[in-house]
Amino acid sequence: MHFLDDSLFPENQEKLVIQVAPYGPEWLPGDSDDIPVTMDEQIQKAVDCYNAGAQLLHIHVRELDGRGSKRLSMFNEMLARLRAAVPEMILQVGGSISFAPENTGDAAKWLDYDTRHLLAELEPKPDQVTIAINTSQMNVVELLTDEDIAGTSMRNPLLYTAYRDMVLDAGPEFYLEHLKRLTAGGIQPHFMLGHVPQLETVERLIRAGIYTGPLNLNYVAIGGGASGFHPTDLVEFARRTPDGAVLTIESIMRSTLPLNTIAIALGLHVRVGIEDNLWAPCKERITSVQQVEQIVRIADELGRDVAGAEEAKRIYRIGEYWQTAEETLEYLGLPPNRRPGERGVPLRHRAPVRTETLV
16 A cells, blocks of 8 residues: 555545454353353344444354354344344454364364355355465464453363464365355455465455455454564555555454554554453453444544445445456556566556657
8 A cells, every 4th residue: 555645644544444343253151241142142232333333243153052153044144133233234254154162172173165165155145254365373372461361261271272273274275266156146255364475365366367356354463373463564564455455454452452543543444342352451351342432532533534334335345346357456556467578567557658759
């Protein structure tokens, strides 16, 4: 992304889109007072987050025993009820479905490809499904401190080890087919990327014409195979992100708020919720709704307007797709593909050829 001399002035920035992830499949009900379990509670949590100012809901579903559901029928039920309860909200299903272990000591792992592909057949359809690109370690406890997990199930050594050793399986065999099915089903992929090499793979997919749609990204700063908390990595990722993409910053525990504050100041977008963070800055517990309210206050202090639900859909280009690689590159502000025999860097807009002789 280019940052012009006036890019940090809030009146020149796109309105802020707030993602909220209030369901947190890695946590158990006893880990927080803010974990909805019944379907009614899960729907009410969405309503409360929307009323607080969030425009996008990141969805996981729980069974009545409190564990993350792997049943697509439960997702269908929840989506139908959410469409009625928060009809303006962008609904985004987490592409991991639920990576939480079934029992203490089981491996924490993502489901098989066939099951994950079924997310393209959900009914009613979500607006988005998140998608990871390239297999990597997903050690979600690497950056957690003892204070972070105090009083939670993550203090159980067996659970801790299960999450420490988790691998995010997202190689080409998976993502090529998943992108095909999502786009064929009219569901927008939302790319969850942990570092620049994954972003480079996405650009190659666009240049090859494999993906020809809006580029909505989360920069995932959770460590353990993704980026960490160093702010220069965030800025470099933003610099490498195409001008026409939408970039949201996602982090973990008490680093979530400072990185989100940087994001708001830079004109980027944010994600909050108990899936990522249980703690306020002074180490007291904080709910998903309180995190949304906190972001709204910070945005107000910085002069950054918060998007309404319809504005968020416009920013994300929900329901929009393009036909060719060339068209996609143009929309995203990327240089065109090289033409045969062309030297130098291809220019997006070529200067007119001068026919007169300069003296």
